[in-house]
Amino acid sequence: MKNSIAESVANFLKDYKPFSFLSFEDLKSISKTIRVIHLEKNQKLFQINDTLHDVFYVMNSGVIHLSVISDAEETLLNKCYSGDVFGLRPFFAKNNYQMTAKTNEEAILYAIPIESFKPFVVQNTEVLHFLLESFAQNSNNSADKNNNKLISDSVQLSEFQNDFSFFQALTYNKKPLVVNYDQTIREVATLMADNLLDSVFVNNDNKLVGIVTDADFRGKVATGKQAIQSHIDKIMTHAVITVSENISLAEAQLVMLSHKVHHLCVTIDGTIYTDVKGVITQNDLVQAQANSPGVLIKEIKRSTNPSELKSTRNSLANIIQQAVTKNIPLQHIFNVSGEITLAIIRRAIEMSILELGSPPVPFAFLSIGSQGRKEQLLLTDHDNFLIFNDVDIQQVRGVKDYFNQLTKKVNEILEKVGFKHCEFGHNANNQNYSKSLTEWEKQYESWINTPGEFTNEHCSIFFDYEFVFGDQNLENSITETIFKAKNKALFFDYLGNDALKKPAPLNFFKKFNEEEDGQHKDKFNIKSKAINQLVDIARLLAIHHGLRGINNTFSRYKELAIKDTSNTEIYLNAADTFLLLSRYRTLEGLKNDNSGEYIDLEKISKSDKEKLKESLHVLKDLEEIVKDTFQLTQFS
Structure with a gap:
């Protein structure tokens, strides 16, 4: 790209985050690598399951729609306008695109190579945090945009493509080996073997000067290139990549990728001039990803008893604690926690049905209260209700008996997981809250038309509900009953x-x-x-x-x-x-x-x-x- 064009692009970018965090000289340097793309109306830039590009995108002009497939229909998630950044998935994930980007009108956009932009991400925490927050966002409301908001290229949280593990704090070895540069290779090898470690840091006059890994022993000692009596500095790698304490998984992953290393040295301030506090390995990243929401969902689906579900809920508690500590947007934490909680309830229902046999009629199980609003981060009580299809009068007793047994088993499982019993009895095991569709429609009509007369003081939480399991048409019928009521003045x-x-x-x-x-x-x-x-x-x-x-x-x-x-x-x-x-x-x-x-x-x-x-x-x-x-x- 000619310098004049690069300067023009830099002038455009400087007004938008995260580019506004960089110097103009840096922006000119980045702009020299940028490709300008012209797209016709209704042209696709990428679509669901396409292989990830090696660039991300910034809108110059025009409009691009981001959409996903939901319930076999294309659903618009957001619209990208001038200055919006999208297509960040290649930064943080390895799987293919999870949405489609298609022009709504003729558009011009900038394709920024990820490899050329990564160094600026690593060096500038404001840029990194802005990109991380963008990847975490999942706004389905295009009107919720503002000029400097990035567009999430993640799909709905129930699919967990915007993997929450990228915001987790890391667990790593906080007692790494540190040796002097003039110790022998034999001495260091013995220390590493005795401590079952694959790396050691090398100091010279209390300054970090190098790192030695098992790969160095294989490539430089086992091959005979260096004698075991030589000093350890003969086989060390001089470029030690240092990071600060409490680094997140995403930050560690980006640093490793950009420097092409498998070990990071943790120091007090992230420089080589302060004490070594730990070592992060690629294995630590793998271990951290094992506690991601997507993995937890899979564990929930494989669970066969309440203790396994409880273990998963405990893992969720750890994720919540780490996320709150890392100042991840609370709304995102609510969504992730809500999806995992619903998955636990769903599995509790499935386990109960496996024990009891198939239900006699279609039904819907709904969570209400804080669970229904997806605002339950702490292990409080569980509130829910059940709707079953209308049946002939002679079938009612048998149907109710089945669902009474089902909800009893579900509640027993949830309480073993750690959810408390609702003190007001607002759960489906209470026969007042396990009823036919017609009974529920009449109940809601009563709450709306004659409030106070037949309304208990806690009825309002029944207007905060979330579908969990069964036939969603039954939930839709309740929603229709609420909103079709003509006179809600009382x-x-x-x-x-x-x-x-x-x-x-x-x-x-x-x-x-x-x-x-x-x-x-x-x-x-x-x-x-x-x-x-x-x-x-x-x-x-x-x-x-x-x-x-x-x-x-x-x-x-x-x-x-x-x-x-x-x-x-x-x-x-x-x-x-x-x-x-x-x-x-x-x-x-x-x-x-x-x-x-x-x-x-x-x-x-x-x-x-x-x-x-x-x-x-x-x-x-x-x-x-x-x-x-x-x-x-x-x-x-």
């Missing part, structure tokens, strides 16, 4: 008042409303005094605005920001606040191995405490939206 009145009656997080003096007595005295209940109200208001407004199939609180607020543009800023703040509160709760729960509801504010830094307090102000704004939107009278 129902909105009931839900609105219920949301506004939640205990306030802050008192009159703008201090946290902490528990006044009991075992949690002086702690803040972040669930009942903050998160619950965000969840309730999101549910109320989602039903009001007809948002079908969107159960997650964060996603509901993001969609409301598009639907109700007069309150966009409030909804976006609410979405961020929900993630912030959920993060505090998750950290508390992981630390204390509990539900994380009660936060010890004394153990939170002053700045975090102020951030938490500031975020809660959005609740007042949401309350005003509820009051302005609905006539809250009867249940006040």
Whole structure:
């Protein structure tokens, strides 16, 4: 590419992330390797199962649609416009493309060779983190784009093509061998054999100068090129690649790939001038990938008893802890955790059916509450219900008896896995929540048409459901029943008042409303005094605005920001606040191995405490939206 063209491309790239993190000179250097591609309307750049390209892409002009095949139909995931970056799969995965990129109009794009861009990724953590976050994203909503958002080339999380293991912290040997440069080859070989290690680092005057691996012994000593009495520096490799502590799998993988090495030296600050703290090998990367969500899903499908499912759930807990620590976007963690949790429940149902025999009629098993919203990161209770096809009156008893046995076995398995029994009895083993489709339709109509009269105070969680197993048409029928109801004024009145009656997080003096007595005295209940109200208001407004199939609180607020543009800023703040509160709760729960509801504010830094307090102000704004939107009278 001529210098003038390269400079023109560099000028274009500098306004978009991650290129804006690089110097203009670096961009000019990269631009010299870039190919300009012209595509006609409806032309495909790549499609599902195509072999990965050796480049990734940046849109210059035009529009490209990214789509996947879902339920035998092409589903649009996103649209790429000027400045958008896509096609990042070759950076992070080895399998073929998992989506199709096709022009919607004539387009010009830049193809950036991955090999020429990798050094800039390795050297610049901002570029790396931006690419990692992009690969983790999975937005199905094209309206959720902004100018500097990269387009995920990952498919739906249920297929786990955007492998979460790339964000895991690594476990590695933290007691590596370090020898002096003037020790003999024989001495070092003996040390390596005694410690069952395949590598050793070499120091000279407390400075890291080299590495020796078993490959060096095979190639330089076993062949007779060097005598075993020689000093170890005669066979060492001088270029030692160093990295800092707490490196992620993705970072380690990229560094190994770019430098074509199989060992990384971990030092305090990632340079050769500080103490050696460990060694990372390719085998460590393989071991880390063995705990990826995709592998866990396969393990779940192979499980034959509750203890195996429990082991998988424990592995998920480790992934969650690592992901939260690494500041992976919480919404992504919710999605991954939700998919694995649903897979565990699904397997529990399959195991129960294998024991009982085939069900007498089609049915659907649905999770509700936090599981239904895919917001359950901690091992709390399990809430669910079951719908079965309508049957003749003479068959009802036998059908109900089968499903009572089925749900009992499922719940027993889930409780052995570690999920607690719901204190309100909101699970399918309760005969009130295992009913025919007609009974369920009447139940939902009752909740909507006569709230308060025949409505228990926890019915609202039944409007947060996620299909788990069986005939999805039954779930669709329930959704249709909810949204076809003509007059929901009383129902909105009931839900609105219920949301506004939640205990306030802050008192009159703008201090946290902490528990006044009991075992949690002086702690803040972040669930009942903050998160619950965000969840309730999101549910109320989602039903009001007809948002079908969107159960997650964060996603509901993001969609409301598009639907109700007069309150966009409030909804976006609410979405961020929900993630912030959920993060505090998750950290508390992981630390204390509990539900994380009660936060010890004394153990939170002053700045975090102020951030938490500031975020809660959005609740007042949401309350005003509820009051302005609905006539809250009867249940006040």
